[in-house]
Amino acid sequence: MQRRTLMKTVLTAVTLSALQATTAFAENPVLKIGFVGVTSGPAAAWGISNQRSMETRAAWINETGGYTIGDTTYDIEIVSFDDQKDPKRAIAGMEKMAQEGIHYVVGPNVDDGAAAVRPVAESNGIMYFPYAFPKSLYQAPASNAILGMVANYQSGPAIYKYLMEEKGIKTVAFIAANESDPLSQRDGGVEAAKALGLEVVSDNVTYQVDTIDFTPVLTPVMRAQPDLLVLSGVSPANAPQLIRSARELGFQGLISTETAQDAGVLAEGAGDLANGFISVGGASTPELASPMMNEFVQRYTDMFGEYNDESNTKVYALEYILETLKANPAAIDDVTAFQATMDTFEAPNPYMNGDAKLRYVGMTSFGQKRQVAVPLVVNVYQDGAFETLFVAEVD
Amino acid sequence: MEQILANGVYLGSQYAMIALGLTLIFALMNVLNFAHGQMYVIGGFVTYTFYGQWGVPFVLALVMSCVTLAILGALIEKFLFAPVIKGSAREESTMLLAAGIAFLLDALILIIFGEKQRGVPKIVNGVFNYDFRLIMPYDRILVCVLAILSVVAFIALMQYTKTGRALRALAQDRTAAQLMGVNVDRYSMIGFALGAMLAGLVGGLLVTITGVNLGMGGPTSIKAFMMVMIGGAGVISGAIWGGIILGFMEAIGLAVLSQYGDITYLLIFISLMIFLAIRPQGLMGKPWG
């Protein structure tokens, strides 16, 4: 009997959830924007900061009366799908987005997922904004992916060049996790460093993502005594441990990465040893952040209890989608109109002080405009917070 | 060379402790506990919350980790594993249960502790540096000593107490132990709680060095499986040896093979497979535990 009751309960729950229609809660028509990324399991941190940025912004828009595109004011709803960092699930997620009638999706977070969803996105008319760097996603004939951040092959050279000129570095060593994304980023970094005339003294040391002690991993790298140690594609969880191990082994040089990091995590994990660590950030350092950015951080903190600095780079994709739709309301269910608008689109960047613009770039890297122009803000960690080292632009 | 040995001892002592809890649970109930890594992570987060957030002394926080995990382990055994083992036709079915629990704990960790990497203030500052030939931060040395002490304490418990004798009897032969008047249900629960507690203890110790995040669970379980397999499943000394061997393999492998770069781990794994193919029951395991 017990068994049957259980089965019934389970079946009812499953049926109900399947039939449950999406609830519309406001009088405004709803504009759905999708998110497909990893929000559970080991890599949850990547997707969650992404999803929360979008939800914060959507709640903010809805609270202040909605977003006007053409002559309709919409409430924004974020539809999230957890792909568990599995490319097979990512495809299912993209199918789900097509099912919901969504044409604009943020994510996936990793290379394999971004490549796997391409057929679905292109056949269903979905523009998507991956946080993955392979150029083949953005070069023709690929048409529907827009890189949502600055790629490592764009930020890397800028950082190395700056450090060569300002700090006089001559040698560089790379270390990466033994996974697709970090390895690809390392290869890109090595290429860029060589092109700039840096001497690459070590580039084949890798570590497993589940490493709990980085001392043995770093020992051979330290012997090469590089001026700069690059942590290619390092995850926020591993960064503090790598920094700590390197410093404890007596490493005196500079340490940098091309991914976004969180100051709180660095402070907890490496303390003062992380001082001087160079990473790529968004526009939340005091001198760059506009009042709107500060309000965003405040609202995020109120909503989720704690801000994540990784969100600084992830605040942009949703803003780009909405601003471009505003510029061309016809694009709301027609991605070809969206693509046409991308070539000429320009709007002020609300998150940054000064006259920075939101526009699409990528001609140099991809041959077509398939990247959002976000300021390349290079930060340096100092005593629990990031300070701006320099700001550059990507074309 | 000194550095490699020191790294090996340090890694080995950590690994041995992780493997101990897993092998204990396996020896007692033939359960391959997929959720072991998640328990280790919870241990880390509990210590983080007490020591890192609320400023409770480190030792007390460590005790809290142990207590939390022991209770959690006892509850899981009593309400989930025990009934499933009784009801299933093939005892491997518990693997599904263990995996389900691993998913559940992962979900709970995410909801309760969040997705970020966490770390605590160092327990001791400073670095031991012998002429740049042997570098070891003091906190690592301390954690390593604590780990070795816990392993010794655990062995003493198993050897010289009534509980330990009962658990060993249970691991050797369940039916015989029952006939000898050992309360099998009770000691299974105690054993499972003890195994979970060990996971919590390592988690709490290691949070001071590596920090903790919710992603560490699954990979830790897999690593622990490997150590148990090297030493021989279900044998306490085997788990200790397995941990030490894997620790040294990594320390030496990373140093010697670093010129081969990306394939270091590939070679470590392949040598593991070859070792097992030659010695199918691990170093000291029962032929098919």
Place this chain on the structure above:
Amino acid sequence: MGFSARQLIGVGLFLFAIFVGVPLIIGATGRWDFYFTLTSVALLAIASAGVWLTFYIGRINIGQGAFALIGAYVSAILVVKAGWSFWVSLPAAGLFAALIAVLIGLPILRLRGVYFAMITLVLTQVVTLTALALPITNGAKGISSIPLPSGVSLFGIPLLPDFAAMGNTKLAFYYTACILMIATYAALYRLVNSRLGHLCRSMQQNEELASSIGVNIAYIRIVIFAISSFFGGIGGAMFGSIAQSVYPSSFQVADSVNFMLNCFLGGLGYVFGPMLGTLVLYFGWDLLFEFGKYQMLIYATILILIIRFLPNGLLSVRIGKGGGK
């Protein structure tokens, strides 16, 4: 082999349901996204069938992800670099996976219990790391932009349509996956009810005893493991073709574990167990999509409840009712 009328009707109903029923329901409800999910279920069920088969000789296999990955890469490399037709590369992928299984199986099939389970788990990592390191697999960059399956025609008569020319490949992939799945399970059913199947059962109970009465257990183990891996290779290759890309992380340890869980959930004693297990585990996750951040929590809780109350798998419900059908 004699089938009872009831069995035939059951099979007929099942075939009707997946080939006619599902498309009709999807057409009526407009849930087009279910096509991909069900295609995935069919393909994962093929790989799970292989795992189930290794269970049948008493081995816990947590290495099917390795063979699925091998299959996916072999097919992708043959199609992209050698210009083969996908339909030729598909059996080639299965056969290559089977070949690898024979080579690896020779030493490791002597292991039993958790040792076999763990060595296959390590095998999954070895294959992932190999894919990262080898030049032919394109290392970390993976193989992307794999063309869709091309058409096949014999003497001018089109046997298989050109997928690239289709407006909507969903239905085509769905039917392909279902046909493959049915072929797999038909083969599995045939195998279990053959002489080999009886020998396997005797091995599952006691290898020494089976060996002592003259069963060549080493040979049977290899054959079964090869067939099992063949299924894995086929499932993986098909997936690569749908995603049009293969990465070292396309199949990893989590997938290997899931394949095994599918078998447990469906029930180890039932040929169709892995199919049902895959459906519930994979489709269940999609259905719980609406719960947002509690999705994982609810999913895990349901999983635990099922195994708590049905420790012998979902199909054991039938026995619980008094073993009628």
